[in-house]
Amino acid sequence: MLLGIDLGTTRTVVAHSDRGNFPVLAFESPNGDLLDHFPTVVAARDGELRFGPAAAVMLGEPGWVVLRSFKRLLATSDAGPDTPVEIGDTVVTLAELLIGFLSALREGIHASLGTSAGPLQAMVATPAGAHSTWRFVTLEAFGAAGFEVVGVLDEPSAAAVEYSHRFARHVSGSRHRVLIYDLGGGTFDASLVDLNDGGHTVLHTRGLTQLGGDDFDHVILDLALDAAGLSRAALSAVTTTVLLEHIRACKETVHPNTRNLHVELGAHLLPAERAATGIDEEALVTLSLKKVYAAVRSLVEQTLDTVAEVVPRAGGAFDDEGLSGVYVVGGASSLPVVARTLREAFGRRVRRSTSPSASTAIGLAVAAVSNLTLTRRLGRHFGVFRELGGGARISFDPIFDERTPLGAGGAPELVRRYRPAHDIGHYRFAECSDVADDGSPAGDLVPQGQVRFAFDRRLRGTALEALPVNRGGPGPLVEERWSVDDAGVVKLTITDLDDGYQQSFKLAARN
Numbered sequence: 001m002l003l004g005i006d007l008g009t010t011r012t013v014v015a016h017s018d019r020g021n022f023p024v025l026a027f028e029s030p031n032g033d034l035l036d037h038f039p040t041v042v043a044a045r046d047g048e049l050r051f052g053p054a055a056a057v058m059l060g061e062p063g064w065v066v067l068r069s070f071k072r073l074l075a076t077s078d079a080g081p082d083t084p085v086e087i088g089d090t091v092v093t094l095a096e097l098l099i100g101f102l103s104a105l106r107e108g109i110h111a112s113l114g115t116s117a118g119p120l121q122a123m124v125a126t127p128a129g130a131h132s133t134w135r136f137v138t139l140e141a142f143g144a145a146g147f148e149v150v151g152v153l154d155e156p157s158a159a160a161v162e163y164s165h166r167f168a169r170h171v172s173g174s175r176h177r178v179l180i181y182d183l184g185g186g187t188f189d190a191s192l193v194d195l196n197d198g199g200h201t202v203l204h205t206r207g208l209t210q211l212g213g214d215d216f217d218h219v220i221l222d223l224a225l226d227a228a229g230l231s232r233a234a235l236s237a238v239t240t241t242v243l244l245e246h247i248r249a250c251k252e253t254v255h256p257n258t259r260n261l262h263v264e265l266g267a268h269l270l271p272a273e274r275a276a277t278g279i280d281e282e283a284l285v286t287l288s289l290k291k292v293y294a295a296v297r298s299l300v301e302q303t304l305d306t307v308a309e310v311v312p313r314a315g316g317a318f319d320d321e322g323l324s325g326v327y328v329v330g331g332a333s334s335l336p337v338v339a340r341t342l343r344e345a346f347g348r349r350v351r352r353s354t355s356p357s358a359s360t361a362i363g364l365a366v367a368a369v370s371n372l373t374l375t376r377r378l379g380r381h382f383g384v385f386r387e388l389g390g391g392a393r394i395s396f397d398p399i400f401d402e403r404t405p406l407g408a409g410g411a412p413e414l415v416r417r418y419r420p421a422h423d424i425g426h427y428r429f430a431e432c433s434d435v436a437d438d439g440s441p442a443g444d445l446v447p448q449g450q451v452r453f454a455f456d457r458r459l460r461g462t463a464l465e466a467l468p469v470n471r472g473g474p475g476p477l478v479e480e481r482w483s484v485d486d487a488g489v490v491k492l493t494i495t496d497l498d499d500g501y502q503q504s505f506k507l508a509a510r511n
């Protein structure tokens with residue numbers, strides 16, 4: 001069974017390929033509801049874990065702690081497979097959490113499809129701005145959970161595939177570019193994709209890995225608390241989660257004619273919190289949408305500033321030459337202020353997806369069965385810090401730039417040869433969103449771990465971490481081979497060409 005799986009911050013959506021159609025799978029919740037997504041949620045009590053729909057219904061149940069948006073933990077610069085995650089008193093590693101979640105998803109898929117599904121082959125996605133570790137941990141977790149991963153796209157590329165599948169008639173000779181605007185629960189991606197000749201080439205991608213619908217919820221919560229004269233310190237962690245969930249539900253009911261949001265503040269406080277704050281159970285906070293929109297304005301503007309990095313903007317107006325459309329996807333783009341702001345910027349070319357939360361999964365399922373040529377790009381600069389002048393200076397050596405193509409026939413292997421002046425090579429890797437004119441990293445920088453390699457043969461087989469790096473005479477002739485795979489994971493192989501000693505590193509495991 002071929003599937004497209006979009007592991008989202010708030011919703012995980014699965015589409016499958018069924019004789020030319022790409023229906024979205026429904027999952028049954030323990031309370032009998034059918035859901036068009038598998039909630040990206042984990043719940044824990046005394047070491048017992050539940051995932052997805054089974055976790056979502058535990059919100060507010062005694063003793064259970066519910067954690068949402070755990071995909072966001074991957075976005076932080078020091079996240080790795082072994083990063084501990086606390087869910088109340090229960091502590092698991094990030095890898096265990098993802099594998100547990102994806103295993104539950106696999107069972108949910110089997111339950112949804114019946115026993116005839118056979119092995120599950122999945123096309124999966126990571127955000128365009130995801131760093132190597134993020135991609136690596138995600139891929140490993142899908143494999144460990146029993147999926148056969150047949151390919152990885154970045155999320156906006158998948159949405160572009162869905163766009164061209166659905167709107168092929170709008171793509172013409174002179175208008176063959178689409179701007180994907182994907183505002184999800186936890187991330188924002190803007191990508192300019194060229195759909196010429198049935199192919200998909202991602203020309204430019206920019207992502208904000210920490211901006212999405214969740215942030216809107218936080219802003220609204222702060223407005224509601226402020227109106228009630230409360231601060232976050234007055235709330236327990238459980239109440240904060242329950243209130244955010246309530247606010248999310250309120251926000252999702254907003255349509256273009258809505259004037260006010262009604263937050264049932266009192267009903268979601270614990271009795272002790274009501275007693276301490278003097279807020280009674282019926283207390284309602286009414287927020288005018290005007291006020292809400294004013295408060296989220298800077299978030300929406302940040303997305304437009306990011307768009308301006310992929311589509312040139314002069315004096316406020318975007319250059320929409322050659323744009324077939326601006327395809328607006330991601331659930332958080334359903335908030336009317338988002339589409340309105342985009343229409344102000346791009347006029348009638350704005351097209352909202354009919355199922356904004358499912359575009360990515362559908363695009364993945366389409367890509368899994370079609371022979372489309374897809375050229376993607378790394379999206380971030382990858383490089384290594386090197387010591388110069390006997391360690392007196394450190395310089396950044398950019399290895400792969402953000403436009404490095406990925407996938408079939410993608411990035412050429414990069415080879416460097418030299419005679420090192422030190423006994424130990426200490427490689428510290430980093431990814432960044434920009435490189436300054438002088439070659440130093442700029443924009444947001446994410447360290448990607450470090451490795452050591454013994455140039456001095458006497459040191460091989462010993463724990464290099466404990467040893468100082470010493471300057472010596474010219475060492476053996478050393479070769480570095482750098483490659484980047486389909487998923488954007490970088491591999492480095494270092495070889496002592498004089499005696500053949502070799503070590504390979506996948507740049508994801510941190511030390």
Ligand SMILES: Nc1ncnc2c1ncn2[C@@H]1O[C@H](COP(=O)(O)OP(=O)(O)OP(=O)(O)O)[C@@H](O)[C@H]1O
Pocket residue numbers: 006007008009010011012071183184185186187188212213214248251252253254329330331332333334335356357
């Ligand atoms: N009708 C709606 N109005 C406003 N916001 C909505 C609506 N429907 C969904 N959302 C918001 O969309 C977000 C979820 O969007 P989506 O399902 O695209 O995200 P995701 O794929 O889980 O996250 P990401 O792509 O960032 O990893 C949530 O913040 C949700 O509250």
Ligand SMILES: [Mg+2]
Pocket residue numbers: 006008009155184185330360
């Ligand atoms: Mg998404």
